[in-house]
Amino acid sequence: MIRLENVTKIYNSEVTALRDATFDVAKGEFVFLVGPSGSGKSTLLRMMNRQESPEKGAVWVAGRNINEMPDSKVPHLRRNIGNIFQDYKLLLNKTVHENVAFALEVIGRPKHVIRQQVPAVLDLVGLTGKEDRFPHQLSGGEQQRVSIARAFVNRPLILLADEPTGNLDPATGEGIMRLLDRINKTGTTVVMATHDQRIVNMMRKRVIQMDRGIIVRDQARGVYE
Amino acid sequence: MLSRLAYTFRETGASLRRNITLTVAAILTSAVSLFLVGGTFLVQRGFDNLLSKWAGGVQMIVYVSPTATPDQVTNIKSALESSPTVVDVGKLEYLNFEQSLAEAKRLLAADPTTFRLLNEANLPTEFKVVPKAGQLNVLVQLANGFAEVPKVQKVVLARDQVEQISKLRDFVQTVTVGLSVLLLVGALILIWTTIRTAMFARRREIEVMKLVGATNWFIRIPFMLEGLIQGLIGALMSCGFLLFFNRLWTNGVVKLKGDNGFIALVVSNSFLNLVMLLVVLFGMAAGAIASGVAASRFLDV
Numbered sequence: 088m089i090r091l092e093n094v095t096k097i098y099n100s101e102v103t104a105l106r107d108a109t110f111d112v113a114k115g116e117f118v119f120l121v122g123p124s125g126s127g128k129s130t131l132l133r134m135m136n137r138q139e140s141p142e143k144g145a146v147w148v149a150g151r152n153i154n155e156m157p158d159s160k161v162p163h164l165r166r167n168i169g170n171i172f173q174d175y176k177l178l179l180n181k182t183v184h185e186n187v188a189f190a191l192e193v194i195g196r197p198k199h200v201i202r203q204q205v206p207a208v209l210d211l212v213g214l215t216g217k218e219d220r221f222p223h224q225l226s227g228g229e230q231q232r233v234s235i236a237r238a239f240v241n242r243p244l245i246l247l248a249d250e251p252t253g254n255l256d257p258a259t260g261e262g263i264m265r266l267l268d269r270i271n272k273t274g275t276t277v278v279m280a281t282h283d284q285r286i287v288n289m290m291r292k293r294v295i296q297m298d299r300g301i302i303v304r305d306q307a308r309g310v311y312e
Numbered sequence: 313m314l315s316r317l318a319y320t321f322r323e324t325g326a327s328l329r330r331n332i333t334l335t336v337a338a339i340l341t342s343a344v345s346l347f348l349v350g351g352t353f354l355v356q357r358g359f360d361n362l363l364s365k366w367a368g369g370v371q372m373i374v375y376v377s378p379t380a381t382p383d384q385v386t387n388i389k390s391a392l393e394s395s396p397t398v399v400d401v402g403k404l405e406y407l408n409f410e411q412s413l414a415e416a417k418r419l420l421a422a423d424p425t426t427f428r429l430l431n432e433a434n435l436p437t438e439f440k441v442v443p444k445a446g447q448l449n450v451l452v453q454l455a456n457g458f459a460e461v462p463k464v465q466k467v468v469l470a471r472d473q474v475e476q477i478s479k480l481r482d483f484v485q486t487v488t489v490g491l492s493v494l495l496l497v498g499a500l501i502l503i504w505t506t507i508r509t510a511m512f513a514r515r516r517e518i519e520v521m522k523l524v525g526a527t528n529w530f531i532r533i534p535f536m537l538e539g540l541i542q543g544l545i546g547a548l549m550s551c552g553f554l555l556f557f558n559r560l561w562t563n564g565v566v567k568l569k570g571d572n573g574f575i576a577l578v579v580s581n582s583f584l585n586l587v588m589l590l591v592v593l594f595g596m597a598a599g600a601i602a603s604g605v606a607a608s609r610f611l612d613v
Contacts, residue, residue, distance in 0.1 A: 136523070159527075166525035178517055193526035195316060241524070 088114040088245065088276045089135055094144035096130055096300075104130040105141070106300045112278060114244075117271045119287050120280040121311055122297035128280035131297070132247045135278065136168045137161050149244060166194055169238030169275075173250035175230045177222045183209065183233050184218040190237045208240040212266060228259035232266065239270055246270060248279040252286060260286060284311035316530075323534035327510045328541065334509060335542060338502035342546030342595060345495030347553040350591045352488040354558060354579050359481040362576040363474060365415060368403070371443050371470045372451055372458075375436040378409075380463035385437070391461045392439060398450045403442040412437050422562045422578035436465050500602045503542055507535050507606040518611070528611055535607040536600045543599020547592040554591070558584055 089112040096105040105127045112118050120128040133139040134146050137153050145152050153164055177186050184205055191201045209215055212232040222230055231251060238246060248267065252260030264286055271277045281287060287294060287310060294309030295302055304312075328335055365373070374392065376385055385406070393401050407415060409432050416435065420427040443451040452469060459467045511518060521531055562578045 162522075162525040162527045164525070165523060170523050176516065176520055176523075178520065189520070190524040192319060193521045193524060193530060195530070237524070 088112055088116070088149060089278070090147040091131075091134070092145045092147070094131075094134060094141040094146060096127075096134070096139060097142050103300050105134075108144070108300075108302050110295060110302065110305055112276060114276055115271070115274050117268070117277045117290070117292040118279070119290070119292055119294045119309075120278065120297060121282060121287055121294055123282060125299075126297040127300040128297055129249055130300075132249050132278065132280055135245070135247055136165050136170065162194075166241060167244045169241070169243040169246045171231070171234050171238050171246065171248040171251045173253040175222070175234040177230055177233055177237075179222050182219050182221055183214060183225070186222070186233055187236045187240050190240055194241070196241075204240055205236075208236045211239070211269075212236045226259070227255050228262060231255065231259075231263055235263070235266060235270070239275070243275065245276045245278070248277065248281075250281055250283075251279065252281065252283050257285065261289070264290060287311040320534050320537060324537045324541065327514075327534065327538050330513060331506055331510050334502065334506040338499060338506050338542045339546045339549070341495060341502050342499035342543055342599070343549035343553070345492055345499045346547050346550035346591045346595050348488055348492035348495060349594070350550060350554045350587045351557070352485070352492055353587045353590075354554065354584065355484055355488060356481070357579045357583055358577045359477065359484075361418060361421070361579065362574065363477060363481070364418065364576075365440075366470050366474050368440075369442045370405075370440040371448055372441040372455060373468045373470075374439040374441065374458055375465040375468070376438060377463045377465045378433055378436055380437075384463045388439065388458075388461050388464060391458060392441060395454060398444060398447045398454060400442045400444050405440040407438050407440070409435065409437055419576035421576075421580045423566050423575055426575075496598070499546070500598065503539050503599055503602045504606045506542070507539060507603040508610060510535065510538065511607060511610045522611075528608070531611065532604055532607040536604040539599035539601075539603025539606075540596050541599070542603075543595035543597070544592065546599075547595030550591055550595070551588040554584065554588060 091108050091110055094105055094108045095103070097103050108127075108131065120131055122128055130139060134141060135148060137146075137156070140154050145154055147153070148164065149167065151164075153161075156164065178189065181189060187205045187208060188201050191204065196204075206215070206218070209218060212235050214229065214232055214236065217225065217229065222233070225233070231254075235251075246267070251267070252263055255263065260283065267277055267279065268290070291308045291310070293307050294304065294311070296304035296306075296312070374388065376388060380388075389404070389406065392399055392404060412435055413430060416430055417427060441451070448471075452471065455467045455469055458464060518531055558579070565575060565578050568574050
């Protein structure tokens with residue numbers, strides 16, 4: 088599903104964010120990227136939906152080299168990739184329903200599809216009954232569920248999560264992880280960057296550990312260490 | 313498709329309201345600059361009209377009384393041709409009644425009442441005289457002589473009015489073109505800034521749109537529409553100014569009755585309409601393109 092080949096990323100021609108990263112992620116896999124701040128986790132995620140391009144190496148997603156893809160095709164690539172962030176990135180002037188519907192609206196999905204899919208995904212993330220609330224009327228965990236609903240409403244092949252539990256208390260974070268696990272079980276590939284040891288140790292999934300831009304460990308059913 | 317249109321108009325309207333001060337500034341600047349652009353065309357056209365009867369190096373016009381018989385006209389022609397060293401015989405041109413009437417129609421565009429009074433009994437026909445190179449001074453000396461030929465109503469020399477008018481035209485042209493270019497640049501910068509501010513206000517939304525796979529055109533079009541509307545409103549205001557000032561000018565010129573020829577310093581309504589159409593199209597295109605470029609410039613989230 089995702090393949091990185093000798094990927095190197097250098098910022099401003101001096102800071103090396105990634106050096107010679109190579110790994111495969113199979114369809115339906117759940118992968119943690121772990122490591123301290125600045126170790127290159129976010130850069131790796133941003134490579135996978137072409138928010139960044141490598142100086143050297145290649146990134147393949149769903150069988151295509153996305154660095155050689157023309158700019159005009161990038162929106163279509165991103166429709167197959169959901170994104171979740173530590174700060175949720177919700178639109179504060181829109182309700183829960185509107186935030187999720189927005190993701191379908193801007194890619195031109197017809198009204199009847201939106202009417203059908205938004206309630207279904209809100210039910211999946213456990214927000215039924217809160218459709219008309221605004222983000223500031225929700226708890227952090229609920230806001231993250233809205234952002235997951237928005238990322239998943241278009242049924243993407245891949246879900247990229249950048250520290251999704253970073254702003255949440257442990258119990259709420261666990262709830263979010265259970266939700267991501269359920270989404271993963273539907274066949275969606277999940278790649279999640281985190282430095283939350285407890286969660287990594289609890290889930291026992293594949294762990295790729297980064298240190299100063301280099302992959303130092305790639306272990307199936309791993310722990311944080 | 314319908315929901316996309318609704319989305320586009322909703323976003324454009326919201327953005328215009330949110331940015332009201334900058335929007336008004338951009339609209340006013342484009343209105344004034346487009347008014348000057350249109351005004352430049354009108355002023356040039358007026359001057360060209362005024363000078364048109366002197367086009368092609370004509371330096372002297374001999375007006376022939378409408379009561380002259382064909383023989384008498386031939387007589388005048390022979391008199392003019394009798395000085396081939398001074399008069400360029402090859403370029404000597406005679407406007408018969410129909411041709412003189414056509415010229416009068418153009419010159420009297422501002423004064424249809426006067427034009428309607430013209431007929432074969434009162435409109436003089438005319439000879440347009442081009443001097444041989446370097447012979448202008450001699451031609452001027454001969455002018456009085458031609459006035460003595462029977463049935464010559466009047467002899468008019470270009471020297472008396474054309475040179476000053478040409479100088480005036482060049483001066484006015486420089487000033488209006490310079491000012492309108494300056495103001496156009498100002499208007500474009502303001503539209504650019506409006507769009508940049510609007511995009512900054514919505515950067516979070518744009519970031520989300522890009523991440524869920526909206527195309528750049530989808531993001532850009534509401535902003536382009538916003539610029540287009542600013543340009544359109546500015547252009548419509550400038551058309552109002554143009555109509556108003558043109559009427560004021562035409563009325564003023566018509567009052568300058570007399571034989572000075574300044575009555576020709578106006579434009580026809582069809583030309584005014586053409587200029588207004590061009591100003592509107594230009595305003596819309598400039599607004600849309602400036603904001604499209606601004607939007608692309610700030611799309612790299």
